[in-house]
Amino acid sequence: MSKQNQNGVLSGEFFMQGDIACAEGAICAGCRFFGGYPITPATEVAQRMSERLPLVDGSLRGPGAPRGPGMYVQMEDELASIGAVLGASWAGCKAMTATSGPGFSLMMENLGLGIMLETPCVLVNVQRGGPSTGLPTLVGQGDMMQARWGSHGDYSIIALAPVSPQELFDLTMHAFNLSEIYRTPVLVMTDAEVGHMTEKVVIPPAEEIEIVERRKPTVGPDEYLPYHVEPGEWVPPMAVAGDGYHIHVTGLTHDERGYPATSDDSAQWPLVTRLIGKIEENKDDIIMLEKDRIDDAEVVVVSYGMAARTSLWPIQMARDEGIRVGLLRLVTVWPFPDEEIRALAAQVDRIVVPEINMGQIAREVERCAAGQAEVIRVSHPGGGIHDPQQVLRTIRGAARSGV
Amino acid sequence: MALETKHNQLGGTLEAEGEPEGLDEKIHGRHPLDDLLRTERLPHIWCPGCGLGTSLTCFLSALRKSELDLEKTAVVSGIGCTGRVAGYVKLDSFHTTHGRAIPFATGLKLGNPELNVIVFSGDGDLVTIGGNHFIHAARRNVDLTVICINNFNYGMTGGQAGATTPVGGITTTSPYGNYEYPFNVSGLAVSSGAVYVARWTVLHARRLERAMVEALLKPGFSLVEVISPCPTGFGRRHKQREGLDTLRYYREHGVIDHDADLREAEIGLGSSFVEGNFVNIDKPTFLEQRAEWLAQSLE
Amino acid sequence: MKYWREPLDLKDIRIPHGEIHVLVERCKGCGWCVEFCPRDVLEVSDEINSKGYHPPRTARPEACVSCGLCELLCPEFAIYVVEEEGEAVIL
Numbered sequence: 001m002s003k004q005n006q007n008g009v010l011s012g013e014f015f016m017q018g019d020i021a022c023a024e025g026a027i028c029a030g031c032r033f034f035g036g037y038p039i040t041p042a043t044e045v046a047q048r049m050s051e052r053l054p055l056v057d058g059s060l061r062g063p064g065a066p067r068g069p070g071m072y073v074q075m076e077d078e079l080a081s082i083g084a085v086l087g088a089s090w091a092g093c094k095a096m097t098a099t100s101g102p103g104f105s106l107m108m109e110n111l112g113l114g115i116m117l118e119t120p121c122v123l124v125n126v127q128r129g130g131p132s133t134g135l136p137t138l139v140g141q142g143d144m145m146q147a148r149w150g151s152h153g154d155y156s157i158i159a160l161a162p163v164s165p166q167e168l169f170d171l172t173m174h175a176f177n178l179s180e181i182y183r184t185p186v187l188v189m190t191d192a193e194v195g196h197m198t199e200k201v202v203i204p205p206a207e208e209i210e211i212v213e214r215r216k217p218t219v220g221p222d223e224y225l226p227y228h229v230e231p232g233e234w235v236p237p238m239a240v241a242g243d244g245y246h247i248h249v250t251g252l253t254h255d256e257r258g259y260p261a262t263s264d265d266s267a268q269w270p271l272v273t274r275l276i277g278k279i280e281e282n283k284d285d286i287i288m289l290e291k292d293r294i295d296d297a298e299v300v301v302v303s304y305g306m307a308a309r310t311s312l313w314p315i316q317m318a319r320d321e322g323i324r325v326g327l328l329r330l331v332t333v334w335p336f337p338d339e340e341i342r343a344l345a346a347q348v349d350r351i352v353v354p355e356i357n358m359g360q361i362a363r364e365v366e367r368c369a370a371g372q373a374e375v376i377r378v379s380h381p382g383g384g385i386h387d388p389q390q391v392l393r394t395i396r397g398a399a400r401s402g403v
Numbered sequence: 404m405a406l407e408t409k410h411n412q413l414g415g416t417l418e419a420e421g422e423p424e425g426l427d428e429k430i431h432g433r434h435p436l437d438d439l440l441r442t443e444r445l446p447h448i449w450c451p452g453c454g455l456g457t458s459l460t461c462f463l464s465a466l467r468k469s470e471l472d473l474e475k476t477a478v479v480s481g482i483g484c485t486g487r488v489a490g491y492v493k494l495d496s497f498h499t500t501h502g503r504a505i506p507f508a509t510g511l512k513l514g515n516p517e518l519n520v521i522v523f524s525g526d527g528d529l530v531t532i533g534g535n536h537f538i539h540a541a542r543r544n545v546d547l548t549v550i551c552i553n554n555f556n557y558g559m560t561g562g563q564a565g566a567t568t569p570v571g572g573i574t575t576t577s578p579y580g581n582y583e584y585p586f587n588v589s590g591l592a593v594s595s596g597a598v599y600v601a602r603w604t605v606l607h608a609r610r611l612e613r614a615m616v617e618a619l620l621k622p623g624f625s626l627v628e629v630i631s632p633c634p635t636g637f638g639r640r641h642k643q644r645e646g647l648d649t650l651r652y653y654r655e656h657g658v659i660d661h662d663a664d665l666r667e668a669e670i671g672l673g674s675s676f677v678e679g680n681f682v683n684i685d686k687p688t689f690l691e692q693r694a695e696w697l698a699q700s701l702e
Numbered sequence: 703m704k705y706w707r708e709p710l711d712l713k714d715i716r717i718p719h720g721e722i723h724v725l726v727e728r729c730k731g732c733g734w735c736v737e738f739c740p741r742d743v744l745e746v747s748d749e750i751n752s753k754g755y756h757p758p759r760t761a762r763p764e765a766c767v768s769c770g771l772c773e774l775l776c777p778e779f780a781i782y783v784v785e786e787e788g789e790a791v792i793l
Contacts, residue, residue: 033514035506035510054697054701055701068516071514073509077535079506079536080505080506080535080536080539083499083500083503083505083506083507083510084506084509084513085510087497087506087507087510087513088510089510089514090497090507090510091510091518092515093514093515095510112500113499113503117497240495241495241497241511241515241518242474242475242495242515245495246474246493246494246496248489248495248497248498249498250489251498259441259444260498426728430727431725431727432726432728434728434779434780434782436779440779446728446778449777451731451732451755451777452730452732452777453777454777456778457774457775457777460774460776460777460779461774464774606738609771609774646732646777647732650734650737650738651737
């Protein structure tokens with residue numbers, strides 16, 4: 001049932017570990033550069049990439065460029081990993097790295113550079129218990145706020161939260177497409193449980209996979225401005241090194257030409273508002289949610305990743321007991337679905353938010369609910385999944401107090 | 404709550420007026436290297452008597468002489484006065500984060516091996532905060548040309564001590580004299596595996612230019628350490644109030660010795676120091692090693 | 703130039719000669735070109751450019767051998783030499 005096409009890209013049905021599915025998803029999306037550093041529980045992504053990339057043929061730099069096998073490079077630390085990923089993206093490659101909490105913290109400065117330069121790339125965080133070295137081999141979801149606010153300064157970011165190895169495969173592929181459309185690093189915020197569980201993963205044949213490439217300039221080098229957008233547009237076309245456009249890009253606040261403009265705030269206004277706006281103003285196209293039995297619900301569970309998965313059984317048990325409970329699963333955690341949560345809070349009286357952290361996304365839910373619904377956290381400091389009985393009791397309690 | 408203003412309606416205009424800038428040919432004339440410079444951003448920000456302008460001139464002249472394809476040449480720099488070099492060259496150039504120019508350059512080179520990738524940054528950026536990346540890129544023998552401008556301090560922030568500040572050096576963070584041992588940049592490079600190492604002061608401009616040509620054409624990790632005056636951040640605290648005084652100091656204290664033992668090539672205050680074309684060996688680059696091993700193992 | 707003995711091919715070798723161009727408005731008065739010119743062609747002038755610096759002037763233009771050291775040393779892209787016909791006058 002499974003096969004490799006002539007370029008080494010897989011398709012078919014597999015029994016696959018989450019981390020490995022992530023690597024394969026990247027390869028299907030056209031990723032041919034991986035800057036790695038080992039860290040539990042993300043090491044398997046790097047290992048798989050180091051094994052598979054040299055075997056996957058196919059242009060290192062998108063259609064039209066000379067073919068060559070994919071590039072895996074073991075960098076000396078996570079800062080170098082994300083730095084190399086940015087460089088590779090500016091050479092025209094689709095590039096990715098994978099890490100966990102401690103490495104994620106190290107990558108923050110260069111993540112900011114990626115955002116400021118508007119560099120398409122994917123950063124996978126297989127979350128584990130924290131803070132600090134924490135619980136290297138056990139699940140956590142404690143980096144969710146850091147995903148949004150981890151780097152300094154104002155910006156917006158896209159972060160996806162898969163719930164199974166299949167979804168980790170799908171969302172990694174989707175992350176590459178989003179990063180190319182919006183010219184931004186995209187975060188895949190998975191966790192040690194999803195990353196290390198082994199399940200059925202179906203990889204569609206290459207013809208059925210949609211791959212998006214970054215927009216290239218339509219004008220010549222003398223007219224091209226690296227950060228100019230037409231009115232109503234948000235994302236500038238991207239010329240890369242070697243295209244003959246002699247671009248200059250900098251992490252300093254810059255004008256349309258890419259040149260530093262740091263004497264006053266005149267360039268800061270349009271730049272920062274566009275960096276934020278290109279994601280926030282396009283939320284409708286970016287946000288993905290999964291809704292289950294919300295329409296008649298009196299209590300809704302809002303969750304993501306592993307915590308959403310372990311809520312499925314309690315929700316079903318509660319339904320069997322006659323409680324009208326539904327699930328709103330955030331597949332996209334950032335940008336946050338403000339309007340949907342606000343609408344939900346108007347419809348129901350109680351929202352239950354289980355997460356494997358001490359209440360990070362719950363704060364966002366509380367913010368959007370603005371007192372219209374009571375938000376009940378089911379916190380967990382990390383190191384294990386929720387006890388389904390505890391979630392069930394919380395749902396029962398939420399339903400009862402509404403009566 | 405949507406963002407209340409659209410990106411093209413807020414505060415300033417999109418064509419931001421940044422620093423007043425630009426050379427006018429009628430006023431400023433035309434220099435033979437102007438077509439490699441972004442003249443709309445000149446005059447540069449460096450102080451009178453700074454060696455960066457000279458280093459850049461030698462570099463651009465060397466680039467011409469090397470006959471590399473300029474459409475496939477990229478310059479990556481970090482943060483600092485030297486880091487501003489990327490903004491003045493009319494090539495694909497990248498002004499990245501402090502200390503992290505080398506990993507970015509590695510990604511650029513490995514992502515598109517046809518590119519000629521040059522890292523042009525300062526001693527603080529490359530061997531202090533960026534030290535780890537420096538030694539690893541040398542270890543891997545990635546095909547990069549690294550030009551390290553060594554002015555013995557962090558100049559842009561006002562002259563603080565760094566990993567190359569000589570013992571006794573007075574800086575704003577070593578007001579009683581620096582008591583830490585400094586790095587010997589050339590020694591660090593060769594012991595990490597660099598295949599080409601040269602050190603010249605900006606006074607020895609012709610030899611510096613020639614070393615840069617060799618480094619540009621050399622496959623593998625090639626380092627040119629450039630000893631450069633920083634009158635504002637460093638020189639004036641050491642009785643060298645102008646760049647000219649520092650150049651006279653180089654003339655007196657610089658000793659050309661291509662066979663110097665790099666383990667003893669430190670630069671101290673007031674003592675003589677060696678310069679020269681120290682190392683030029685042949686060793687397979689990262690990409691060559693990789694190609695050979697993969698071919699062997701995947702057969 | 704004093705020779706220990708006159709070289710046999712002295713009449714056959716042409717000593718190059720250059721014309722120096724100073725881009726006065728770019729100069730920041732560092733003095734390097736004046737100090738290190740091997741033929742002492744340049745000196746600091748009394749003029750001031752619009753930034754208040756004293757640019758160099760060619761005091762002995764006939765002595766320039768077009769070595770290009772001033773062009774290479776200048777940190778401001780403010781001076782360059784163009785090789786000309788004729789010979790330098792070696793003083």
